[in-house]
Amino acid sequence: MKKRFAASVMILAMSAATVLSPLTAFAETEEQELNIAIFQGGYGDTYWNQMVELFEQSHEGIKVNMTISPTIGDIIRPQIVAGNAPDFICLNDGGEDGVILSLIKEHALLNLNDVFDGENYAGTGTLRDDITDGILESTKCAPYGDDEIYLAPFNSGPQGLIYNKTFFDENNLEVPKTWDEFFALGDTVKEIDGRALFTYQGIYPGYMEEMLWPAIANECGEDALKKIANYEEGSFNNEGVLKALTHIKEIADNGYLLDGTVGMNHTESQTEMMLGKAAFITNGTWMENEMQDAPREDGFEFAMAPIPTENADDVHYVFDSCEQFSIPAAAKNPELAKEFLRFLYSDESVSAFAEASGALYATKSAREVAKDKLSTAIYNMYGIYEEANASSLIMSFAAVPADCKINPKDEIFNPITSVMNDEMTVEEWAQNVEDAFAQVRADMEAAN
Template sequence: MKKAISMMLATAMAATCLAGCGSAASSSAAASSEAASSEATSAATSEASTGEKTFENNELNIAVFEGGYGSEYWDEIIKRFEAAYPGVTVNMQISPKIGDIIRPQIVAGNVPDFISMNDNDSTGLISSMVKEHALMDLSDVFEEGGIDDDTPLKDQVIDGLLDSAKCSPYGDGKIYIAPFDASPMGLVYNKTLFEENGWETPVTWDDFFELGEKAKEKGIALFTYQGIYPGYLESMLWPALASATGIDNMKAIASYTPGSLSSDEALKVFQNMAKIGTDGYLMDGTVALNHTQSQTDMMMNKALFIPNGNWMEGEMADAPRADGFEFGLTCAPVLDDGETRYVMSSVEQFEIPANAKNPELAKEFLRFLYTEDSVKLFAEKANGIYALKKANEMVKGIVTDGVYNMNDIYQEGTFMVFGWDAMPDTSKVVIADSVFNVASDVMNGDMTAEQWRDGIEAAFKEIAASK
């Protein structure tokens, strides 16, 4: 699965991730990053007489998360990279559990040169590497032009992404995490079911619950989610809060600012989320289901909506579904008609560890991944779309109609990403426990919306006190 769990569970393991990494990548990581980059720049690269870029160290070791996109893209792009750079050899480890696999390797000092990780990986590896300053500054890569386009890479990436906490986790203007794909997230629904019943997708929360009453009359639940993986609810919660409290306030939330959720508008969002469960709009049994079970039930018309992204089509390609099922994707509801609607976007990531043995070749590989040839290959092999401004036009006719059409959600709402700032080193808070891991209690009515919101605020205050 592409999203085993959300960003919150990544943070949940942050405290345990690289305790032994201090010797390998923590205490000297910041200095090591600068030294490795500077030293490699002066010694590792040269221009051969043929004009082809060559490297002193031709071996690149990469670690790749294998999720819903599969491995075909990576197998092929490696072949093309090796062909474009004669003499270079790329050694790839690829697995759905890549974080758990490379963690002990990193602790032992066997650090990969390049990492491709799923968005907010469940192992907490990247969260911990951020916390321990164990990632290399990639700003120089984005200041340069691309391999096949002289435009600086920073200007080719979707606006606002590189400046977000997702890519610049320390808020210092430096880029430590490079974006891979950009997948719109929201509420997935069956377009055919809506057309057959003459239903419109809801804009406001009032519209949402009114539609829920109509669905009840036909024996259909309004909503389900990936019960034991509650982090999927981010597709709904963060854009709803952005609409209600303002997009600028999301920066305050991402930096654990006390009071950032104290407004009446924020509370209304939590109350509406809780109402789904307490007022009978949630599909029976949801909280005990995994992602494929709940997604299959939704595709069988047992529920109108499920929070997810456009990768769901590929992930559920072989799953049973209602006759004529057609994927649709719409925005989270807003409190009042006319408010800005937002599209939460999942952005998978590329990283180069601070202690990578071959950082310059890793940077060249990163630049190679942003070429048009690579973008089209990713669309062909993985049915995915890179986080580049021109990617949509590049992949039209290559990705499936379902994935391409789900990108129409950007016509409804404004692109946004959400990523937590680096947690203070001294903090012991597990933010997932307060935000999403309590979802079943909220949906069952064992925790009120006020208690949910106040619990997150309490966590923010504890984090602030540890700074």
């Protein structure tokens, strides 16, 4: 089935080249139909029904046919194979159905550079300038590493250091920008009321990616993450990565880690932090909803800070998640699909999505546009993008062969417990990951 799908996609992509044309005044056509395929996740369908209605109302003569389902990938796969690809897709490249990954592999998605270099829906500037810094350049949007955009960002979810804004305000504390300031704050908060500097979701150390990837990007540059994501030799055991790993180990070595952290689960450590036992915890915007019934210290108010850097004026990377939109190269109405994409970044759309989901589009203005639709906690946490020199950072690994026994994320994050317990050095940590990467490369070579 995979070979048949791939071959069909290649044929569709080639045939599409003969029908694609420059941007035209699509409205000149009396009647047009737009076929869209939407993954229905936790946000439900309210927002999408609104967008279909609003788009049809504002574009006379346009009929939008929407298919929305939790299994949309399985629905559209045979359609694509049969030469009936939807015009617009809302589905992530990480979906288990593998549809978007197959389209990427076969170069069967439409290049979207003209959409982002063109005017935004309001006509106030380019759409590219509206998108949160760092996202369009990521492999989530430019999958071939050449800055050519084939997937458009949907919503974004920043992750970083969660803290109690009230505690910081009442004690006139500055959020640390550098590692030196971070550790100095650890001494300060201990003197104030005995709280630890930091905790994390101990038995689920994967949460620490929210600290590790920005730390490595700060030491080595974003390109270093691309090498790690592709399991390149030497990508994880080098001077810069070792420096980032050392900062993490210093949290425990210097007494800044909340006692008992490594044995806690996510809700336990998050509750301890909210009760004032630790100043920071790594997490994302979902923590407010997840912990809505948890006890907390008086006046607790969520806020989020970027991971510290070596120097205050360095880029402060914000680990991010990002869902995606795409237009197949074989779309029958690509220009109308592009117009629909532009429309989705409009203020009206951004506000409606925030109201329906409590989340925000990956645009710089979304936080203020949808302010009245957001809780105070979510509004505060999305403020991380407005920190000086903040830039979104997305990390995703290349797929390993089906018979490969290595889980890259487990190899990277599971050792954190041993590192924090002083049972493993950072050098051993780095070399163990390198050994795992070597096995992945060997399995990839064997699979080819």
